Amino acid sequence: MLSKLRDPSEKTLAVMLLSPAFALLLAIVVYPIGKLIYNSLFAIDKDGAFLGLQNYVDVWQDPLFWNATQNTLLITLITVPGALIVGLALALLANLPFKRKWPVRLSLLLPWALPLSFAGLIFAWFFHTEYGVVNDVLMRLGLQDEPTSWLLKPRWAFAAICLTIIWKTASFMALILLAGLQMIPRSLYEAAEVDGANLWQQFWQITIPMLMPSIVVALIFRTITALQTFDIPYTMTKGGPGEATETLAMLIHKYTIDYSDIGFGSTLAVFMFVISLVVTGFYLNHIGKNAA
Amino acid sequence: MSMAQQHGLWSSPMLRWIAAGIVVINGFFPAVWILFTSLKPESELVQKPITWWPHGPTLENYVRAFTDQPLLTYLKNSVLVASGATLLSLVVSAFAAYAIARLNLKYRQLILTCIVASSMFPLVTLLVPIFETMRALGWLNSYAALIFPYVVLNLPVCTLVLVSFFQSIPKDLENAAMIDGCTRMGALVRVVVPLAAPGVFTAGILAFVNSWDEFLLALSLNSSPAVRTLPVGIALYQGEFTFPWPIISAALIVSIVPIALLIAAFQERVVGGLTQGGLKG
Numbered sequence A: 001m002l003s004k005l006r007d008p009s010e011k012t013l014a015v016m017l018l019s020p021a022f023a024l025l026l027a028i029v030v031y032p033i034g035k036l037i038y039n040s041l042f043a044i045d046k047d048g049a050f051l052g053l054q055n056y057v058d059v060w061q062d063p064l065f066w067n068a069t070q071n072t073l074l075i076t077l078i079t080v081p082g083a084l085i086v087g088l089a090l091a092l093l094a095n096l097p098f099k100r101k102w103p104v105r106l107s108l109l110l111p112w113a114l115p116l117s118f119a120g121l122i123f124a125w126f127f128h129t130e131y132g133v134v135n136d137v138l139m140r141l142g143l144q145d146e147p148t149s150w151l152l153k154p155r156w157a158f159a160a161i162c163l164t165i166i167w168k169t170a171s172f173m174a175l176i177l178l179a180g181l182q183m184i185p186r187s188l189y190e191a192a193e194v195d196g197a198n199l200w201q202q203f204w205q206i207t208i209p210m211l212m213p214s215i216v217v218a219l220i221f222r223t224i225t226a227l228q229t230f231d232i233p234y235t236m237t238k239g240g241p242g243e244a245t246e247t248l249a250m251l252i253h254k255y256t257i258d259y260s261d262i263g264f265g266s267t268l269a270v271f272m273f274v275i276s277l278v279v280t281g282f283y284l285n286h287i288g289k290n291a292a
Numbered sequence B: 001m002s003m004a005q006q007h008g009l010w011s012s013p014m015l016r017w018i019a020a021g022i023v024v025i026n027g028f029f030p031a032v033w034i035l036f037t038s039l040k041p042e043s044e045l046v047q048k049p050i051t052w053w054p055h056g057p058t059l060e061n062y063v064r065a066f067t068d069q070p071l072l073t074y075l076k077n078s079v080l081v082a083s084g085a086t087l088l089s090l091v092v093s094a095f096a097a098y099a100i101a102r103l104n105l106k107y108r109q110l111i112l113t114c115i116v117a118s119s120m121f122p123l124v125t126l127l128v129p130i131f132e133t134m135r136a137l138g139w140l141n142s143y144a145a146l147i148f149p150y151v152v153l154n155l156p157v158c159t160l161v162l163v164s165f166f167q168s169i170p171k172d173l174e175n176a177a178m179i180d181g182c183t184r185m186g187a188l189v190r191v192v193v194p195l196a197a198p199g200v201f202t203a204g205i206l207a208f209v210n211s212w213d214e215f216l217l218a219l220s221l222n223s224s225p226a227v228r229t230l231p232v233g234i235a236l237y238q239g240e241f242t243f244p245w246p247i248i249s250a251a252l253i254v255s256i257v258p259i260a261l262l263i264a265a266f267q268e269r270v271v272g273g274l275t276q277g278g279l280k281g
Helices: A002-006 A010-041 A054-061 A063-094 A102-113 A116-126 A133-140 A154-181 A186-194 A199-227 A231-236 A248-258 A262-291 B002-006 B013-039 B060-067 B071-102 B108-120 B123-137 B143-168 B171-179 B184-213 B216-221 B230-235 B245-265 B267-277
Strands: A050-052
Touching: A010 A262, A010 B071, A010 B108, A010 B123, A010 B143, A054 A063, A054 A262, A063 A102, A063 A154, A063 A199, A063 A248, A063 A262, A063 B013, A102 A154, A102 B013, A102 B245, A102 B267, A116 A154, A116 A231, A116 B013, A116 B230, A116 B245, A154 A199, A154 A231, A154 B013, A154 B267, A186 A199, A199 A262, A231 A248, A231 B230, A248 A262, A248 B123, A248 B216, A262 B123, B013 B060, B013 B245, B060 B071, B060 B245, B071 B108, B071 B143, B071 B184, B071 B230, B071 B245, B108 B143, B123 B143, B123 B216, B143 B184, B143 B216, B143 B267, B171 B184, B184 B245, B184 B267, B216 B230, B230 B245, B245 B267
Parallel strands: none
Antiparallel strands: none
16 A cells, blocks of 8 residues: 555556645535526525526616626726737837846836735825825826816726726736747848838737737736726725726625625626626637637 | 847837836836835825925834734734645645646646636636635635635646646656656655756745735635735725825835735746746736
8 A cells, every 4th residue: 555655556646646636626616606506596585485587687687787797898898908008018118128127027027916906005095186196296287276086986986997907907918928029030020121111010010910829818818807807996996986886796795795695696696607708708719710 | 129129219228218217117106106105204194285205204104004903913814824825736736737747647638728727717706605615614714715715716827837847857857766766756756846846936926926915705705804814904994084095005015015025036937937827917
């Protein structure tokens, strides 16, 4: 027995090595998803009566659900391309031939390493009505006479949250794209130069196509995380004013944790799950088509 | 790079300074602004128009951050949770990665895909059942409630980084050790583990940062102040009537510095690991 442990067969060893990972995945991903669907379908009300699909009907008719879905999709549609553009710009700047690479590299790593919730708190302070640096700069430049209550007005609060998310996520995009930029062979640019292509043409005809694989990877992961947006609106506005900046993740958290309505929270989570699957499927299908 | 080298305009040192300036200001301004805020006495903070550079720098906000609020407890909780999650993530993912990279597995690609695909599931959808399970186990308000989910959170990145490291170690080295009389486990411990140390270290930093930063589960599963981690503890700081910005700024600096030093010291590894298995937004 002991010798078997010391020198196990290939198969035994594989099972031994893989089982901790799969046990955890089963306990923390697979089982919860099954439980989630069960909760949403077999809801029981306080008197023990079977509710059936009532939760789905309730969610469908809940204006808060549609509001949160709209906010979540809007945040995704704004911040994913936003982070891509800012990230690409940062990557192009960071790719210049600097003598010392570390200041630029550290500048891209710091926002990545910062917790999302801290980014939310810091930017909430930037947008503070009385003592925020944003109002200070705008007033010094003479662009406004009175301070604006950015986080108390629905549209401005939404915009401030999108800006914060773009700042926080663009650096990670830049790191991924920078790695992609550094893999483009220099000879391609030299050949284009000989052919008389200007910088603009080189950018669109060499840089962007060669960077496409990195862009797609970065976009997929950014989209998945954008759909789960929670930390930044929670720390900046708590979803307010009213429900103007409430996301689906915040609504799920509110029903499950604050209201202890497990059935309704689970049904919302199933909707969210479906939306994520659709988006992921869309991307994967797109990649498949491009690869073929 | 080449674009820049071929054109006089693009390679001018002036332009490089401007480019570096933009990137550095973008990355550092928020943290630096919070540092300035944390050093201003309360009287200076409520002054209008606001000051930029702190005129009368003081450490009083730092003292208050530790005395008015249980910042030290939050710090301890964050260190314990993140370290525990990191160690466990490394053990679990190193086992899995070794099997995937080295053993003769029939479904190698499928196994790796399963592990990586787990990161595609939105964490918030798993929140409800995880919350219920932890409540049933009586684990709410404990370190374990966070450590186990964090291991799963770290599993895809750590496994990807470690698989590519194990693959880069020549198999002959291991075979040679086995021919010299080492058992398979002996070869693993004496040859593979030491050679994989840099990869394990990289995966460890990524796992630590991920665990240190997590907010949703920490907020939902550990509501008691005694087990709050830094991100949750600081976000829930509440003044009597107003949000206590000076103390928050000091607390933020206290929590940012350890992570900033860690990534500053191991920048190249972190970037390498991120681009190999980067899955975090």
